[in-house]
Amino acid sequence: MPKLIDFKMIFTNIPLLLQYLPITLGIVILSMIVGLAFALVIALVRLNKIPVLTQFFTLLVSFVRGTPILVQLYLSYYGVPIALKYWNYYNHTNYNINNIPAFIFVFVAFAVNEAAYNSENIRGALLSVDRGEIEAAQSLGMTGGQILRRITIPEALVVALPTLGNQFISLIKGTSLAFVAGVIEMTAEGQIIAGRSFRYFEVYLSLAIIYWGLTVITEIIIRLVEKRINKFRTVQKVVKLNDALSASSEVTPIKRPVQVLETEIK
């Protein structure tokens, strides 16, 4: 019987594919950062009901959520050059479309996609922030920007993080479509290797293992961050050290009033 599955190849593929991990991560991180910043802007515009922009963003969010990411990638791929042509025409510039790296099309599509998906989540999280704390910050004489940065966003993050985490993970997986816009990342490289060796199953299994690993690592990191930003929910038990000491031994109680033990809820 011929060798149906080349088990060794599944593993030898992995280092080859991982060479393209930086591209995948680059798309993910850049789109996430820009997407989140844009999402915050959309959320703030919609919360403050700024005319025209609110309607525009509402439409944009609805459109992005209602169309497949694959179609959006194609729209970006064909749309960005058209936008550039218009720009050249109206501003009498002469930028060359061929100089735009394929990365940009992918980045634009994913960033807009992230912004649309996260803006609702962020809007809800911002709304959940306690009015009283914002008023306390105002009465301390903090400016709107300071309050946003130091009170509102950290508070909202606690609420938004689980959903943001899920969105981040689906972005990692979503980058496997970037090849349609001409970017060679892990999946695209996998297709090249498979085309050369005709070992499609093995290559896709290698890819699956890598994406799975990335997702698991991301989940662990998110859980650590969650634990850290939820630190304020821990319960502290105050034990009077002096009482404990004098009860248990003859040691003269030292002058250190309390010892703090931290334990977690649940």
Place this chain on the structure above:
Amino acid sequence: MIEIKHLAKTFSNHEIFSDINLTVNTGEILAIIGPSGSGKSTLLRCLNLLEQPDQGEVTIGDSHFTAPHISKKQAVKIRQESTMVFQQFNLFRQKTAWQNVAENLVTVKKIAKTAAKERALVELDKVGLSEYANFYPGQLSGGQKQRVAIARSLATDSKILLLDEPTSALDSELVGEVLTTLKSVVEEHPDYTVILVSHELEFVKEVATQVIFFEDGQIVESGQPKDVLSHPQETQTQRFLSRFTQQTIAQ
């Protein structure tokens, strides 16, 4: 010093007050009593611009504003003149006790973090909470939370204190510690100008220099605490106080 002239505030067709005139001199402690919904909180919040007054003129400390045209920048400055203690404490729940107290120092006064922490610890010590500096609000009792809030106000160095029912959200056994703290604060700072909304009448008698009875957005009666509280002249005040004492006794 606080000087209020013709202050008016309406919430969407619901007029809270239309013409408040009031002066609190430096070093004075004005207590405001009155039924629920009469507009006491709204008045304090207008002084801190947490509500936008519709009309009127206010001098607060070194600042002055004429409603309703107040720019954001001016509002930030006016808020720094006074400091407010809220009924519900309004501590920053993600910050520890000392971080709550240091927030104004770090963010508004741009003081270095270590110096701000040192100052915060001093203020926490004054309210008897130095041991709790690293506790989060969720780990403190109501009384402790309010004392942290008082420390946070003291750290701003504002000489105008706005206290909106600082003990009414507390279980009765915790009221005493907060009142003791407040009493030592006003005794230690005779140069502070204080407006206190409170129905702790014994405490009001002890510390206030002036009392007003407030109803339906009107100052019905004002005077020395012993006069207004023990020998009220107006029937509305009498009715409120007798009902109020009956309730307190019943509890």
